[in-house]
Each structure stands twice: as structure tokens, then as C-alpha cells.
Amino acid sequence: MATPAFRFEAAPELPGADRVSKYGFGAVRQLVHRLWDVTIEGVEHIPANGPAIIAPNHLSFCDSVFVPAALPRRVWAIGKGEYMDDWKTKHLFPAMGMIPVDRSGGDAAKAALDTAASVLDGGRLFMIYPEGTRSRSEFLHKGRTGASRLAARTSSPIIPVGHKGTLEVQPPDQFTMSTRLHVQVNFGEPMYIEDFGDPNDPRIHRTFTDAVMFRISELSGQTYVDTYAAKDDSPGFVSSLEDERQARPPISVPTGRPTAPKISSPKARTPKPVAPKGQTLADNVIDLRSDVISS
């Protein structure tokens, strides 16, 4: 399909304001829509102006390519500061809207939140993965409450996003992206925190976050599990729901407490298509192995 209409939105105060970024970003967008069969639903839910938090599910490294490329406006997100040390990424990632935040400092979370708030206060789109990290189990995991706080702080709506197909484009063990596959990106209606209760009540953030995750699960078709995504998870397997925990939790758990039920693999899981040979992107084009800093 043709590349959908897009407004670049220069933002001099944010990274990627230079001419290189503009053309770089445009080229990536063009490339995405030529190399993949991307279907976009609900794009009318993205406001033409003003701030909004884009909250997608997170399955593959390449989500950070497909979701921005499906949006009609430019979007910013936070990424690791280390990308700025590597010549391969130091120009490309900021051009894609990544704002580097140094994660080594003690106040990294606050710095990330402040940066995100400044993007939204400037009336722009900001993308954050509510699951905090990639879902290695392929289930939709419990959302972190950072997006909700950001929504309360900046009076921005959250736009839930559910996509399918990116895992096949770039499975976790694959360095490159397989082309010619179908990727579906579904945008939901904007969700406003005030509709879910008093934004000053601290209980609102879990309520609102769960409501967003529910909508994402409808849009992505994923089964929801009420535990955070973890690095030890694997397809169909949620490590935190296993009896034998490797790491001892900081607060001891009563010995007689019943353990959470194990989650079985969803029945409808589709097998991963094998990428046709010779149809992968060059190594240095897009390698967004960036777990965006979690909220």
C-alpha cells in the first residue's frame, strides 16, 4: 500500500530537528511501507494536534519501527543513552524520535519522566511501552503505571495500540528483519484518565493502566497475564508464575500460601513463518534493539 499521509512536525527543542532527520525519517517510513504489507486501523483516533501518549504492546525490537511508521504524526520515545556512543545509531535513532536518557544515574526514572512530560507539554506525541520491556512470553503482560502518571501530569489521552505480525518480521533470535510479511497496527480510541476516576486519587493509576491494557489486548488479540514481563520468560512460559523462583524475593512469602496457577500456552498461537532467503534488510539499516526505558 502507499505510504499514508504524514506530518513531520519540526521540534527544535527536541533531538532530531535537523534536516538529516527529516529526510532520514521520511526514508525509513517509505521503506517500511514498501517492504512490508502494513495495514493500519483506527488512524483517525490519532488527534491531528496536541499531545497524546501512544501505548503499544511490545513483542519485537522492530515495534519501534512499525508503530511510528504507522502514525500520521511524528512521535518521540525515550531510549538508552548508550545509543549515542555508537556511530551506527547516534544519528539514526534520534532521527526516529528517540530521546536518549542516561540510565546510570540514580534519578534516571525521574529524568525519563520529566523528558516525556516535556514532549507532551509541547503538544506532541510520545510513545511508551506500558509493559516496560518486550514480552518474551508473547502474552500481554501487566502494565506499568508510568503512562497513567504521565497522562495525569500532562492532561494527555492515552491511545492504546495493538499490533500483530512484528514478531514474525523480527523474532528475538534474528538480527535482521524479514520483509514482505504482513503487519497489522490497530489504534484504539483515545482514553482519558478523568473518565476512570479522580486523577488525584493514587488508586486511579492501576485502574487506568488495567483499562488501557484491556483495550490493547482487544486490539492485539493477545491473552493477558497479570504479571510483569520478565527476561526469563519464553514463548508460552511466564517465569514468575513458576513455583521454583531462582531469585529470592526481598520480602519473604508465607510458606503455606497457594502459588499462582501456571499459564498454559494459548491454543490459537500461530506458527512463525520462516523468512524467505535473501529478503532481509541490510544489517546496519534498522537495528532497534532498544528496550525503551520502562515507565
Place this chain on the structure above:
Amino acid sequence: MNLASIIDRHDGDRIALIDGELRLSYGELRQRVDAVRARLHEAGVGIDDPLAILAGNEINFAVTMLAGLGLGARIVPVRPSSPLPELERKLASVRPKLLCLGEAGAWIAESNVEIGIPTMDLGVQVESGPPPAVVDRDPDDLAFLMLTSGVASDAKVAMLSHGNLAWAQDAILHRGELGLQADDISLGVLPFSHIFGLNLVLLATLKVGGAVVLQRRFDENESLRLIKEFGISTLAGAPPMWQRWSQADGPDDAMASVRHASSGAAALPLAVFEAVRDRFGIEVAEGYGLTETSPIVTWSRGIKVKPTSVGKVIEGAQVVLVEPDGTPVDVGDTGEVVVRSPGVFKGYLDSPGLTDAVLTDDGWFWTGDVGVFDDDGYLYLVDRIKDVVIVSGFNVYPSEVEGVLMQHPLVRGAVVVGEEDLDTGETVVAHVLGEVDSSELHEYARANLSRYKCPTSYRFVDELPVAPTGKLIRRELRS
């Protein structure tokens, strides 16, 4: 140490207890306690014996409790309004050496029921010999066996030590103007068979040398009269009491003497908080605790009251909100309230399995309550974990759904429970009190709740199970 000694140091002329026309000084209280201690001793009550007291908020309850503690016995306060089968079941679980009957428990003696336990009528004066000395107890020695409300299958008896209760008393005393003072006068209307009324009203006030005005049966108009007549300064109640006080007959300055107003045992509805504030000009400070924590964990005394928050963690207690695996939640997120404090109990009587399910070896008590802290460290409670309904993996807190349904003008009450569902695991079912059409109510729910939280079925009922403390008893509606 011994909790029985809390009344020893106060001036003998100071008033300790007021019951109707009777004003009992600390000196007289000590004499009465000595006499009953002698009598209990002659009846064979000794160290570690369970001693049940079936009495209302009457002087003889306080006297018998202090006398029994002095002998090293384990006091079992029994709610006098318990129906007989429940009473028999509960007594069977603690096997008391003796059952003491106050005025509110006299019906047992009069009804000739055979309960298989020796009884002592506290209304009868008996000459006894000199009292034995108060025995010294270790802080870990048990002082109370508290019968928690519960149906036969989950009735639990919480074991609380002398040290547990003493810590909780001290936690609300000895903090300058923030704490209870010797010139405080408390209204003893919360039942003494419940840990809130027992430890934070009766025992704490006696420990500091204040006075307790006893109100045996709750009547909101009578409360207002007592508060005004005696200049009550410390008023603790459960939410239904506050609700009825806010509408009671009496002058609007009836609570002018109240320096500290507190609520606990269940969530205080915002409407009640506002009604009390608007009428009497006082802000009810909510606290939080459980029988298993003696009970205090958080309180709002002496700090800015934030409506619907249960206040801040009291000094000496630790509270962490955790995920089911014990990992602390992210800052600002909800999690199970886990408490460690010197007030945390010693376990459930004869129930190591139940104890192991809530108490860890290093002293963390898993409360089963879900809560969240705000940025200022105030705790807000969400619901009980066991009441959470899980729909397609998503948590539905019944209190949230109930709160929305209750906002419908035609709904007078609502209790939400989960029921098994083949597709979603569980589904939300609402029991509703009110003359409203179910489709209209469903529209209303859809407009105000995420789809997975909306009840899939509405059952209209004539009454809802509510405990005297104001807690909804959801388990009675689970099928």
C-alpha cells in the same frame, strides 16, 4: 510485664470508667480487679488457661479481663450477640476453662443451655480470700485469643501476646500532643469483643490514665448525649456509627469537645466523612489495622486528614506493598499490604496451616488487603485480595464496581462477587438493592466501567449481608 498492670500507677481518685450513674475511680477499679482475681483463682483459673468473657461494654468486662490477665490467663472476649450455635462453635475451638457471664451474657445462665463449660455469673458478688499476686509475663506470652468473625469453615482464633497489645497501645500514646493524653475521655461504644474497641479505646485509655464512658448498646442519639454530657475528647467509631451520628438527633455542637475523631474496621465512605465535617466541624481520621496486628498499622491522628486515605504508617511498623511473589511493587502502584511490627500476632490457634499462609518466619504478615501509597506516604486501600474477581486475567475489584453502581440514584446497596465462567474464567455478578431496571443499570455500568468490569448478571435482593462494622460480607453471596 503484664497488661494487667496498666492501671497500677494512676492516682486512685481519678475516674477510670463511667457506666450510667456509676463512676469508678482507678482506686475502686483496682479493688474490684483484685476481688475478681481472687475469685477466678479459686475457680481454678491459672497461667495460660483460656478464659472466655461473654459481656457487653460493661464495667465487669474490664474488671474480669484485667483480673484474668493478672493470673496469666488468655482472655477470650466473646460478642454477646452471637447466636447460640455460633457461640458453641467458637467456644469449642478455644475450650475455655471458664465462661464468665456479664449482664449481656446472662441469657446463657437463664436459658439453661448446656454448653459444657463451667460458667461464672459476674453479677453475683462472692466473698473470696486474698488475691494472688499478679504474675509476671514475658512479652511473647499470650494475653488474648481473639475470635475473628468467620463462618464455620474459616473461623480463626488470633493469638495476641502481652507484648503485641502493649506495643500498639504505646504506639498511640507517648507522642506528645499527637497521642492519647491522661485528660482524654473516650467513648467506649465500639464493642470490646473487637480488637479496635478493646485495645485502642479501652486498654489504651486506661493505660494513659484517662476515662472511658461506656455505652453498652449503640444508639446514635444516646451517643451524642453522652459526648456532650461528659465532654468526650476521643471518639472512635466504625463507619456505620459515623453515618448514624451524622444524622442523629441533637445539637450541632454536640461534638465540640471532640479533639480526635477516628474511624476504622471498614472503609469510611466519603459522603459520611463530608456529612460529619459539614455538621459537626470535625474531620474523621481513618486508621487501618487488623486483629492480627493488634490492630494499628496506619493512622491519621495529628496529620492532615486526606479523605478516603487510612493515613500514614505508624512509627515502629513497616509496610511494604508487594506482588504475589513478594517483590515490592513499583512506586505508586498497588499491591498487597504486608506488615511487620511488634504488634503482629503469634499465629492462629491450633491452625499452623492457616498461620503459614499469612505469616513468614521473619515476621511479615500478609494482610490480604490491596493498597497503594500516594506521594506523601498516605495509604489508600483498594479491596480484599480474596474478593478480587479475575476476568480474562484482569483484576476486577468489587469495591470499584459497587461504588459505580451505588452512584445510580435508584440503587441503595450493591455487593459484587465473581462466578465461574467457561470463557473468561470468572464473571462479575452484582447483587443489588433498589428498584431499578437491570438493562438501565447495565447501561449505566457500561458508561462508567471498562467492559470487563461490567456485571454480566444483576440479581435484585431484599437485603445485603453487612457486618456490624460496615464491612460487606461478600462470601455469603458467592455461589
